[in-house]
Amino acid sequence: MGYYKCTRKCVNAEAIVKKIVRQYVKRDPTLAASLLRMHFHDCFVMGCDASILLNSTKTSIAERDALPNLSLRGFEVINAAKAALEAACPKTVSCADILSLAARDSVETIYGPSWDVPTGRRDGIISNASDVLLNLPPFFANFTTLKSIFAAKGLNVIDLVALSGGHTIGFSHCAAFDARLYNFTGKGDADPSLDPAYAAHLRTKCKHGDLVTKVPLDDTLTGFDTNYYKFIMQNKGLLQSDAALLETRRSRFLVEQSTKPSIFRPQFARSMTKMGRIEVLVEKQGQIRSRCEFVN
Numbered sequence: 001m002g003y004y005k006c007t008r009k010c011v012n013a014e015a016i017v018k019k020i021v022r023q024y025v026k027r028d029p030t031l032a033a034s035l036l037r038m039h040f041h042d043c044f045v046m047g048c049d050a051s052i053l054l055n056s057t058k059t060s061i062a063e064r065d066a067l068p069n070l071s072l073r074g075f076e077v078i079n080a081a082k083a084a085l086e087a088a089c090p091k092t093v094s095c096a097d098i099l100s101l102a103a104r105d106s107v108e109t110i111y112g113p114s115w116d117v118p119t120g121r122r123d124g125i126i127s128n129a130s131d132v133l134l135n136l137p138p139f140f141a142n143f144t145t146l147k148s149i150f151a152a153k154g155l156n157v158i159d160l161v162a163l164s165g166g167h168t169i170g171f172s173h174c175a176a177f178d179a180r181l182y183n184f185t186g187k188g189d190a191d192p193s194l195d196p197a198y199a200a201h202l203r204t205k206c207k208h209g210d211l212v213t214k215v216p217l218d219d220t221l222t223g224f225d226t227n228y229y230k231f232i233m234q235n236k237g238l239l240q241s242d243a244a245l246l247e248t249r250r251s252r253f254l255v256e257q258s259t260k261p262s263i264f265r266p267q268f269a270r271s272m273t274k275m276g277r278i279e280v281l282v283e284k285q286g287q288i289r290s291r292c293e294f295v296n
């Protein structure tokens with residue numbers, strides 16, 4: 001904790017990130033969701049090493065250009081924080097730490113919980129689009145798949161249910177649940193596990209095959225509340241992976257418990273700290289990038 005301050009390498013590093021993130025998120029609160037998701041997508045693919053921020057090159061397509069990452073926003077927030085840090089303490093603060101701190105600070109800014117972010121991560125130098133689909137859970141995942149993908153990253157079912165609560169903020173494109181509305185088994189039917197009235201409401205927002213429209217993942221776009229879990233309990237989980245949390249007795253119990261903010265918020269915080277430690281690079285591993293989009 002407080003690596004840059006304790007080692008006196010960059011005493012104000014964390015304060016600089018917080019100030020910039022707050023500025024951006026106050027102006028556009030929907031950025032919080034994207035920065036949170038960016039951290040998740042970074043950590044699950046090659047560990048929390050900022051590989052998500054690297055640009056594609058002439059010879060390789062980077063993670064950020066893989067399909068699930070095309071809807072990420074907020075790269076400019078990370079770049080602004082990095083520029084301020086390079087001015088204050090050149091070549092010292094990793095992009096991986098900036099992203100991890102930014103996820104925390106952005107959720108804090110919209111009155112979500114705060115959590116510990118240990119620092120001292122270093123930046124990776126590899127980023128391949130092909131690793132993304134191999135490591136990120138797909139939106140149509142069932143519980144067994146979700147559980148095993150999270151287990152592969154050292155995260156248990158408690159973490160899975162808590163971190164899925166990230167969907168209490170932000171949007172989904174219609175495409176991610178189109179099949180649930182229009183063609184679930186290939187016979188033009190809706191997903192029977194989705195509340196029929198809610199499905200009908202969603203069909204008014206999303207026409208079949210709509211690739212452009214976005215809808216909130218729960219009823220409050222930027223409210224870090226527990227409505228996400230209340231929605232799931234009412235069979236109104238938007239994605240199949242959200243609804244899948246009702247599949248087992250244990251996970252259903254955890255969803256039910258998570259409708260209480262006094263359970264959800266501290267558990268989300270603990271699980272975020274844990275997620276932020278996935279396969280991190282430290283000490284002599286990796287590098288400290290001068291610009292987050294490029295290896296040195």
Ligand code: HEM
Pocket residue numbers: 030032033034036037040071072073137138139140141146163164166167169170171172173174176239241
């Ligand atoms: C459990 C497996 C998960 C699956 C299958 C999944 C899938 C998705 C999908 C399909 C979207 C919609 C993206 C779009 O259409 O633009 C989304 C959005 C989002 N996800 Fe997840 N996700 C999962 C877990 C997580 C976790 C662990 C977090 C963070 C802790 C998270 C945070 C978010 C946020 C905040 C958004 C909204 C992004 C925005 O508004 O820009 N998700 N997710």
